[in-house]
Amino acid sequence: MGKLGVRTTRIILNSVSYVLLVGWGLVAAMPLVWMVSSAFKYSREIYTWPPSIIPRQPTFDNFVAAWTKVPFDWFLINSAIVSLVEVTGVLAFGAMVAYVLAIRRVPGRSLLWVLVLAGLIIPEQVTYIPRFMIVKQLGWINTLQGVVAPYFMSSFGVFLLAQFFQTIPGELFDASRIDGLGEFGILLRIVLPLSQPALAALAIFTWLSSWNNFFWPLLVVINESKRTVPVGLASFFQEEGVANIGHVMAGNTIAILAPLAVFILFQRHFVQGIGVTGLKEVF
Amino acid sequence: MVAPFVLFNLVFLIFPLGFCIYLSLTDWTMYKPTWQFVGFRNYAELLFSDEVFVKALGNTMYYVVFTVAGVVLLGAAMAVLLNQRLRGIGLFRTVFYFPVVVDWVIVSTVWLFLLEPSIGLINQVLRANALPAQPFFNSRSQAMPLMIGMSIWKGVAYYAIIFLAGLQDVPQVLLEQAQIDGANRWQAFRHVTVPWMAPVTLLVIVLASINALRVFSPMYVITGGGPVNATMTVMLLLYNQSFRYLEMGYGSAIAVVFSALVLVLVLIQRRILSSPENA
Structure with a gap:
């Protein structure tokens, strides 16, 4: 394998790694992000479609x-x-x-x-x-x-x-x-x-x-x-x-x-x- | 310096062990002031005529086998992924570890919320993609696989870190020697790293099995063992019999059977840990 070949392989491997890392990162974090996000939403917004990660009308009511x-x-x-x-x-x-x-x-x-x-x-x-x-x-x-x-x-x-x-x-x-x-x-x-x-x-x-x-x-x-x-x-x-x-x-x-x-x-x-x-x- | 500890272990460990075995041979319930010795009747009833217990035992095995398979395969892959020198790898490791730190009760309520059958987020996503909505925890066939999936999601990073510690102990000399001998990276991994990881893998299997056997909160919080006992496990049955129906004698028999299962695994684990390569 030539020098370019090695470098190309490395770039491909690294890209695949990052895709997997980001993929599982999202899977691991998403439920918890959704939990925190929902905590700041009025109940009418919690189940609306399309969903919003950042609450459109943030509220502390749930905490109260x-x-x-x-x-x-x-x-x-x-x-x-x-x-x-x-x-x-x-x-x-x-x-x-x-x-x-x-x-x-x-x-x-x-x-x-x-x-x-x-x-x-x-x-x-x-x-x-x-x-x-x-x-x-x-x-x-x-x-x-x-x-x-x-x-x-x-x-x-x-x-x-x-x-x-x-x-x-x-x-x-x-x-x-x-x-x-x-x-x-x-x-x-x-x-x-x-x-x-x-x-x-x-x-x-x-x-x-x-x-x-x-x-x-x-x-x-x-x-x-x-x-x-x-x-x-x-x-x-x-x-x-x-x-x-x-x-x-x-x-x-x-x-x-x-x-x-x-x-x-x-x-x-x-x-x-x-x-x-x-x-x-x-x- | 040791007297308090000795007393403590006698009161909270040795005595309870003996007393639980004794109670398992009685018909004591919390409603009665006295109890009678009934020999092995509780055990006979458990194993031969209690359909719920047999079901719970089967469910527990099913749950343990698939959860362990999941955390071992995914955990090993995750460890290989995390063992690379990549920019930002520390951040990923931190995020991967979040589900391990968060308590089971919280994890259970969050997943139940996501998997709510009528308007939960995941069914909304399914509908938006023209897929049929699922009953999830209301379904006898889906509830246990979901428990398994949740447990893998929560636990995998813990075992990945154990694998990672093992990977970082692989002697670099051996890997370099393999490459000098003409092995490519895959061959070096296959013939040096994999055999080196065998004892760690065995340990993770035993550890994960012990932990999976003891899981209680998600079944308690999400399904209460249902629907129709589809997620009833030995741990939950132990709780129900002993502390809801107050059948202490019968509950003790379940505890003894359950502990025997755990004990076998613990003894295997001790053996692995005291073997020379882990000394």
Whole structure:
């Protein structure tokens, strides 16, 4: 093949690639663009033909309706509290247990490993009914602590951090013991600063899966004011139906802001995180 | 430092596991204060006389097989596409990833809105092109394929990123060596990249199967399992029996059967991950 041939092939290949990239880009984005667009339309415009991406008469009515018909502010606050508490718990206890497993190497740690692996292996579905009964016994039905409780610590978090801690050279700890740092001192001052990529990936994945968790909050929460965003949206949709779909799309638009912002801000960690977590485990 | 975690796992994991298995051998319902031990009656009923469960099991298999096939084939192609040095590739990767980040409940309402049978956008487009409007989620034959299509749309980029990480680990030396040996780009791809990707592909298949088995929200939000149980899955049945009809014993039996399915996949996944080439 001549030089021109190679270049022509490349140009053709690149063009095909761009056509495919733009094609899937549209498929991936169109439903979400339509969602946002409909959120700003009066109901008479939502179903008109030909469709308009930019609303001809933009309105905030749908947002007002979503905000006043249901306590949307509470959905957001509840989700924020639940997801932040879960992230804090998963990181804090994950780091402590991983430290003991990977660095302290205390006797009996193989039993601890078994417990962690059990957490990775046992499917969550088998725990729902007993967890529900426990939370009920504790009087935590219809409370945020009931939503948080089973997710406050995570074996996956321990596993991920322990994997990472094992790569830290041991001499660092011997030196710091000589310097008189206690166990918590070593964890806080030496281990955690060195583990920022793993902590970031774990934090983001925990946050997103907590924010999007639907099944468990659906079981625990009864009152409207205690609902998290997905549960609130699902019931809002069931109340409003297709007739008031603009209200639902406005609710959706509010609801995607936080996950999308987190994704765009921390995109690097997301991709790295799949490298770290996706290849290891997704729970 | 570990005591809280140990206690936590005992309370929220080990005890529930044992208790769920125990409950599955009882006839407990939420309406009754007491329960009786009934042996394997729940399991026998599930597998041999509950038509809805058998239907749900079949639907779940159908959904998992096609969803996984879709995300694996499309995800691999997408990874190859994204692995090129092209201007703006980062932007495309970001946009491709949007459906992964957006919650299932939102995805479900948006697609239901687009696929609304009478005046939804997609049927309007069909009509404008002189094509017949479709019943979509109201149709027994279309509802499940639509669930599958939606799941592929939502999940494919996640698996593409895993494939992409694998592609970027393909040793350049091997590719260069192949070209020195006279292979063209296609041959190098076929004989170096593809075999290198085999373990990653296996992993994606298992991962995607586990995730697909657990999908709940779209069936709950869009169809509630209908029409006529066409989209009833084991997950939804587990929810209905346990938390709507409050048949806790029967629901526990479903949970145990379901978890056995997931467990098999998880154990395969563990095996792949602990094999030497992934260490």
